[in-house]
Amino acid sequence: xxxxxxxxxxxxxxxxxxxxxxxxxxxxxxxxxxxxxxxxxxxxxxxxxxxxxxxxxxxxxxxxxxxxxxxxxxxxxxxxxxxxxxxxxxxxxxxxxxxxxxxxxxxxxxxxxxxxxxxxxxxxxxxxxxxxxxxxxxxxxxxxxxxxxxxxxxxxxxxxxxxxxxxxxxxxxxxxxxxxxxxxxxxxxxxxxxxxxxxxxxxxxxxxxxxxxxxxxxxxxxxxxxxxxxxxxxxxxxxxxxxxxxxxxxxxxxxxxxxxxxxxxx
Amino acid sequence: xxxxxxxxxxxxxxxxxxxxxxxxxxxxxxxxxxxxxxxxxxxxxxxxxxxxxxxxxxxxxxxxxxxxxxxxxxxxxxxxxxxxxxxxxxxxxxxxxxxxxxxxxxxxxxxxxxxxxxxxxxxxxxxxxxxxxxxxxxxxxxxxxxxxxxxxxxxxxxxxxxxxxxxxxxxxxxxxxxxxxxxxxxxxxxxxxxxxxxxxxxxxxxxxxxxxxxxxxxxxxxxxxxxxxxxxxxxxxxxxxxxxxxxxxxxxxxxxxxxxxxxxxxxxxxxxxxxxxxxxxxxxxxxxxxxxxxxxxxxxxxxxxxxxxxxxxxxxxxxx
Amino acid sequence: xxxxxxxxxxxxxxxxxxxxxxxxxxxxxxxxxxxxxxxxxxxxxxxxxxxxxxxxxxxxxxxxxxxxxxxxxxxxxxxxxxxxxxxxxxxxxxxxxxxxxxxxxxxxxxxxxxxxxxxxxxxxxxxxxxxxxxxxxxxxxxxxxxxxxxxxxxxxxxxxxxxxxxxxxxxxxxxxxxxxxxxxxxxxxxxxxxxxxxxxxxxxxxxxxxxxxxxxxxxxxxxxxxxxxxxxxxxxxxxxxxxxxxxxxxxxxxxxxxxxxxxxxxxxxx
Numbered sequence: 001x002x003x004x005x006x007x008x009x010x011x012x013x014x015x016x017x018x019x020x021x022x023x024x025x026x027x028x029x030x031x032x033x034x035x036x037x038x039x040x041x042x043x044x045x046x047x048x049x050x051x052x053x054x055x056x057x058x059x060x061x062x063x064x065x066x067x068x069x070x071x072x073x074x075x076x077x078x079x080x081x082x083x084x085x086x087x088x089x090x091x092x093x094x095x096x097x098x099x100x101x102x103x104x105x106x107x108x109x110x111x112x113x114x115x116x117x118x119x120x121x122x123x124x125x126x127x128x129x130x131x132x133x134x135x136x137x138x139x140x141x142x143x144x145x146x147x148x149x150x151x152x153x154x155x156x157x158x159x160x161x162x163x164x165x166x167x168x169x170x171x172x173x174x175x176x177x178x179x180x181x182x183x184x185x186x187x188x189x190x191x192x193x194x195x196x197x198x199x200x201x202x203x204x205x206x207x208x209x210x211x212x213x214x215x216x217x218x219x220x221x222x223x224x225x226x227x228x229x230x231x232x233x234x235x236x237x238x239x240x241x242x243x244x245x246x247x248x249x250x251x252x253x254x255x256x257x258x259x260x261x262x263x264x265x266x
Numbered sequence: 267x268x269x270x271x272x273x274x275x276x277x278x279x280x281x282x283x284x285x286x287x288x289x290x291x292x293x294x295x296x297x298x299x300x301x302x303x304x305x306x307x308x309x310x311x312x313x314x315x316x317x318x319x320x321x322x323x324x325x326x327x328x329x330x331x332x333x334x335x336x337x338x339x340x341x342x343x344x345x346x347x348x349x350x351x352x353x354x355x356x357x358x359x360x361x362x363x364x365x366x367x368x369x370x371x372x373x374x375x376x377x378x379x380x381x382x383x384x385x386x387x388x389x390x391x392x393x394x395x396x397x398x399x400x401x402x403x404x405x406x407x408x409x410x411x412x413x414x415x416x417x418x419x420x421x422x423x424x425x426x427x428x429x430x431x432x433x434x435x436x437x438x439x440x441x442x443x444x445x446x447x448x449x450x451x452x453x454x455x456x457x458x459x460x461x462x463x464x465x466x467x468x469x470x471x472x473x474x475x476x477x478x479x480x481x482x483x484x485x486x487x488x489x490x491x492x493x494x495x496x497x498x499x500x501x502x503x504x505x506x507x508x509x510x511x512x513x514x515x516x517x518x519x520x521x522x523x524x525x526x527x528x529x530x531x532x533x534x535x536x537x538x539x540x541x542x543x544x545x546x547x548x549x550x551x552x553x554x555x556x557x558x559x560x561x562x563x564x565x566x567x568x569x570x571x572x573x574x575x576x577x578x579x580x581x582x583x584x585x586x
Numbered sequence: 587x588x589x590x591x592x593x594x595x596x597x598x599x600x601x602x603x604x605x606x607x608x609x610x611x612x613x614x615x616x617x618x619x620x621x622x623x624x625x626x627x628x629x630x631x632x633x634x635x636x637x638x639x640x641x642x643x644x645x646x647x648x649x650x651x652x653x654x655x656x657x658x659x660x661x662x663x664x665x666x667x668x669x670x671x672x673x674x675x676x677x678x679x680x681x682x683x684x685x686x687x688x689x690x691x692x693x694x695x696x697x698x699x700x701x702x703x704x705x706x707x708x709x710x711x712x713x714x715x716x717x718x719x720x721x722x723x724x725x726x727x728x729x730x731x732x733x734x735x736x737x738x739x740x741x742x743x744x745x746x747x748x749x750x751x752x753x754x755x756x757x758x759x760x761x762x763x764x765x766x767x768x769x770x771x772x773x774x775x776x777x778x779x780x781x782x783x784x785x786x787x788x789x790x791x792x793x794x795x796x797x798x799x800x801x802x803x804x805x806x807x808x809x810x811x812x813x814x815x816x817x818x819x820x821x822x823x824x825x826x827x828x829x830x831x832x833x834x835x836x837x838x839x840x841x842x843x844x845x846x847x848x849x850x851x852x853x854x855x856x
Contacts (some may be wrong), residue, residue, distance in 0.1 A: 009382050017370060024764050031770035038774060042783040046629075048790040050636035053629070096366035098331045101354035102383055112370075178614035181621040189625050196632035262333050262347065264279060 006102040010110035018115055025116060032119025036073075039191065040065060040127055054195035059134045060223060065191040066128025067215035071154030072187035073121035078155075079109035079162055080117060083176045086169035089261070105254060108166070135223070143222045150218035153239035157214050158183060160246035163254055170257030186211045195228050202229055213242040267343060269435055269467045270305040270328065275337030276491075277323050297323040298491045301337070307434070310461050310468040312482035314475075316579060320491040321471045325437050328469070329359055342434050355384060358428030362439035365424055367412045373423050374408040377430060384431035391430070398426040401456050418449040425453070429460065435467045442474050454480050475572050489579055505578065508544040508569035512551055513537065517560040525554045536562070544569050593690065594698035601669065601702030612710050615660065619715040623656040627723060641787030647814050648785070650726045653719035654810045655782050657712035661704050661741070662748040662805045664776045666769050669700035670752040674769075677759040686848050693840055697749055704745040729815050736822050740809040743829035747804040750836025751776070757840070760847040780805035801836065804829045 018025045043065065047058045056064070085108055088094040097107045137143065165179020172178075186209070194202045194216050206212045206229065217236040220227055227235070276299040282290040298320040305311055315321050326332035327339060330346030330353050339346065342356040359366070367376040381391045399405050402422040412420060421441060428436055441457075442450045458481060460466055470477060478485055478499075485502050487495035495505055512528070515537050522530040523538055528551055532539040542551055548566055555561060606612075630648040634640060643651065658664075673696055676682040685692055719725060728734045755772045759765045777783060779802035786797045786807045797803060808825050811817050817825045 006383060009379065013368075013371070013375060013379055017375070021764075024766065027767035028770065031767065031774065035770070035774050035777070038778050038783055041778070045784045045788055045790070046633050049640040049788055050633055052636065054632045092361070092364050095326070095329075095331055096359075096361060096364065098350070099329050099354055099357065099359045099366075100383055101351045103351075172610045172614075174608055174611040175614040177611060177618050181614075181618040185618065185621040185625065188622065192625075192629055192632075196628050198628075201628075262331060 003103050003106045007106050007110045011113040014113035015115050029116040029119040032116055033123045036069065036120040036123040054193040056193040059131050061193065062127050062131035063135060063223065064193060064215055064219055066124050066131055067150055067154065067219060068187050068190035069124030070121060070128060070151060071214050072158050073117060073124050074155040075158030075162055077117040077121065079159060081111045082108045082162055082166040083179055084111065085166045086173040086176050089173045137222060146218050146222050149239060150215055153243045154214035156243035157246055160250040161186060163250040167253040167257040170261050190214050190216060210242045213239045268304040269307045270341050272301055272303050272339045273337055275301045275334045275339050277327060277334050296491050301493055303486060303493060303496055305467060307467055308465040309484060310482050312478035312485045313469055313471045315488035319488045321488060325439065329357060355431065356434045358433035358436040360424050360428045360438045360441055362443060365412060365420055367423055367427055369413050370411055372409045372411055376427060380427055380430050386431050394430055402426055418445045437469045439471050442477055457481055487575065487578055495578055503544060503569050503574055508574050509541040510544050510569055511567040512540045512542065512548060513565045513567060514555055514561055515563040517562050523555060594694060597695055597698040598702030601699040602706045605703050605706040615711050616714045619656040619711055620718045623652055623715050623719055626652045641785060643787060646724055646726045649723045650814060651785055651810050653716045653725065654813060655806055656715045658744065658806045660707040660711040662744050663752060664780060664782060665773050666752055668703050669696045670756040674756040674759045674765060683851055686851055692844055700749045701745060726814055728813055733812065733815065736826060737809060737813050739826055740812050740829060743833055744804050744809050746833040747801050747829060747836060750833060750840055751801055753840045754843060757843045757847060760850060776802050781807040801832045804832055
C-alpha cells in the first residue's frame with residue numbers, strides 16, 4: 001500500500017515535470033506515436049504484395065498487432081525506465097535510492113516516469129480499434145470479457161519480462177540491450193500470427209518464453225480460429241497462471257539481484 | 267545507549283581477475299577487518315583515511331546498503347542490513363560527488379517529494395525548510411533545476427535534503443570538496459550549529475583536514491581496512507609524533523644549524539626550519555640558536571594535522 | 587598530408603578501441619540482432635511464400651536481406667549514436683568551443699572517429715548475426731571477387747552518408763536548445779527509408795522510386811542489392827556513384843554548417 005502510494009507520488013511528479021516542457025513533451029509523444037506506427041505501415045506495405053500472411057488477413061493481423069503493442073506500451077509506461085538500473089549501478093546513484101524508506105523496486109519503476117509513452121499506446125489502441133471495427137466478430141459475452149483479460153495479463157507478462165531483464169543488470173551492468181530482445185523482440189514477434197513460425201518455435205514460445213499467452217491465445221479465442229498446435233482449449237485461458245509464474249520468477253530474480261548488490265556493493 | 271555500535275565488523279570481497287586469455291582467478295580482498303567503535307548521540311566524528319582504505323565500505327554498511335561478512339553493528343538500535351527501510355527514517359546521507367536530488371527537478375520539488383517519501387509532518391517540514399533555507403542560503407535556488415546548480419549550491423541542497431526528516435545520524439561524504447573558502451566556512455558553521463542545537467550525530471569523511479580541525483572533537487583514522495587511530499585531536503598529535511617548527515631568519519645564509527633536540531628540516535637562503543617535539547619548550551632552543559647565530563626574525567609553527575596523519579599512514583604496515 | 591593521414595588513423599583507432607571495451611553490451615547487442623533477424627526471417631518467408639517474387643526478390647534474397655539489415659543497423663547507426671552524439675553532447679556542454687579552436691578539421695576528426703566505431707560494429711554486431719543467420723538459413727553470397735570489393739566500398743559509403751546525415755542532426759544543437767525532437771524524427775526517417783523495416787523494393791509504385799533516390803537508400807538497400815547481384819556491371823558503378831554523390835553533398839553541407847556554427851560561437855562566445 002505504501003509502495004503504491006510512493007509510486008503514484010513519484011509518477012505524478014514526473015508528469016508535472018514533463019508538462020513544464022510542454023512543446024518538448026508534445027513533440028516526443030508524437031515521435032513515439034510515429035516510430036511505433038511505422039511497424040504497422042510496414043505491415044500494410046507488405047500487404048500491397050500479398051493478401052494473407054500465415055493464413056491471416058490484414059485486419060486479423062491488425063488485431064494481433066494492436067493487442068501486442070498495447071500490452072508492451074502499457075508495461076513500458078508503468079516501468080520502462082527500470083532498464084536504467086545498470087546505469088545507476090555504474091554511476092553509483094542506486095545507493096541514494098537504497099537509503100530511502102521506500103522499496104528500491106518501486107523507485108526504479110517510477111524513475112523518470114514518461115507519459116510520452118502514451119504515444120505508443122495511442123497508436124496500438126487505434127490499430128486495435130480499427131481491427132475490431134473492421135473484423136466481423138461475433139461478440140459473445142465471453143469474447144467481450146476476453147479483451148480486458150488480454151490487456152491485463154498480456155501487460156502483466158511484459159511487466160515480469162521487463163523486471164527480469166533489468167534484474168540481470170545487477171550482475172552485468174551494461175547488458176540492458178539483452179532485455180530488449182525479450183521485451184521489444186517479444187512484442188514484435190507477437191504482432192504476427194504464430195502460424196508463420198516453425199512448430200518448435202511456437203512450442204518454445206508457449207512453454208519456455210510464454211509470449212504466446214500475451215495475445216495469441218486470447219486472440220484465437222476472440223477471432224474464433226483454431227490453434228495450430230492443437231493444444232486443449234483450456235490453454236487459451238492460461239494467461240493468469242503464466243503471468244503469476246513469471247511474476248514470481250521476476251520477484252525471485254530481483255530479490256537475488258538486490259542481495260547480490262548488497263554483498264558486493266557494485 | 268550508543269547511537270552507533272560496531273563490533274568486530276569485517277567485509278571482504280571476492281575479486282575475479284583475468285589471469286590469462288580465458289582463465290580468471292579469484293582472490294579475496296579484505297576491505298574492512300575487525301572494525302570496532304561506538305559513537306554516542308550528539309558526537310561529531312571525523313572518519314578519515316586514504317582512498318581505498320575502507321571508508322565508503324564502512325559507510326555503506328552503516329546505512330544498510332552493504333551486508334557485513336562478519337561482526338555485528340547497530341545504528342539507532344537497528345541492524346542496518348536487516349532493517350534498512352526503518353533505519354532510512356533515522357539517518358541522512360550525503361554522497362559527496364553524487365547528488366541524491368532529482369537532477370531535472372527544481373530543488374523545491376525534490377524537497378516536497380522527500381516530505382512525502384519520509385512522511386514528514388507538514389508543520390515540521392515547514393519549520394525545517396524555513397531553518398535550512400535561511401542557514402544554507404537556499405531561498406534563491408529553490409526554483410532552479412538541480413542540474414543547473416553549481417557544485418557548492420548543490421552540496422547545500424543535498425545537505426538540507428539529508429536533514430529534512432530530522433534524522434538522528436547523518437553521514438557526510440566529502441561535504442566541502444570543491445567549495446571555495448567562503449562556502450566552506452559557511453557550511454562548517456551550519457554543521458556546527460545543527461550538531462549543537464539538534465543533538466545530531468555526525469560522521470564526516472573528508473580529505474580536507476581543516477574540516478576535522480574545525481568541526482570534530484574526535485577522529486577515527488582507517489588504513490588498509492583497520493582502525494589505526496581513535497581519539498581526540500590532541501591524542502592524534504601525540505600519536506603522530508607531532509612536532510612544532512621554529513622558523514628563523516638569520517642575518518646571512520649559513521650551513522644548516524645543528525643543535526641537539528632539534529632537526530633542521532629545510533634551508534632556504536638565510537631562512538631555516540627547525541623541527542622539535544611539540545611538548546618541548548621553544549625557549550631553550552631559541553637561546554641556543556641565538557648563541558651561535560645572528561637572528562633577524564623568528565616564528566613558531568604549530569603542528570600540522572596533515573603531517574601527523576601522513577605519519578600515521580606511513581607508520582602502519584600493510585597487513586599480511 | 588601524411589601527418590593528417592596518420593592523425594585520422596589514430597583517431598579512428600582510439601574510437602575502435604573505445605567501443606571494444608563494452609564487452610557485455612556488445613554480446614547483448616549481438617543476441618538482440620539475432621532475435622530480431624530470426625523474427626524478420628520468418629515474416630519474410632511467409633511473405634515470399636505468398637508471393638514468390640515480390641519486389642523482384644526470391645526467398646533466398648529476402649532472407650539474406652534480413653541478415654544484411656541486422657548487420658547494417660549498428661554499422662550505419664540508424665538510431666543515431668556514434669561520434670556525432672559526442673558532438674551533440676559537446677555542443678550542449680559548451681566544450682565544442684575547444685574543438686573549434688583546434689588546428690584540425692573538425693569534420694575530419696569526427697568522421698575518422700565514426701569510421702573507427704563503424705568498423706568495430708561491423709566486425710562484431712555485423713559479422714556475428716550474419717554468421718548466425720548463415721548457419722540457420724541458406725543465404726546468397728556475392729558472386730565474384732569484384733562484387734565483394736564493390737560491397738565493401740558500398741558499406742563504407744553507407745557509413746559516410748549516414749555520418750553526413752547524423753552530423754547535420756547533431757549540429758542542429760548549435761541552434762536548438764533541445765534536439766531530441768529532431769533526433770527522433772531523423773531516426774524515424776532513417777529507419778523507414780533505409781528499408782530496414784520493409785525492403786524498399788516492396789514499396790508500391792512511385793513511393794519506391796522516391797525512396798530509392800533519398801540518402802537513406804544508401805544505408806542498406808544499395809549495399810544489399812550489390813551483395814545480392816541486383817546491380818551488375820555498369821549498374822553497380824552507378825549505384826556506388828549514387829552513394830558517393832550523397833556523401834559529397836552531405837559532407838559539403840556539414841562543412842558549411844560547421845563554418846556557420848564557428849562564426850556563431852566566435853561572435854556569441856558559445
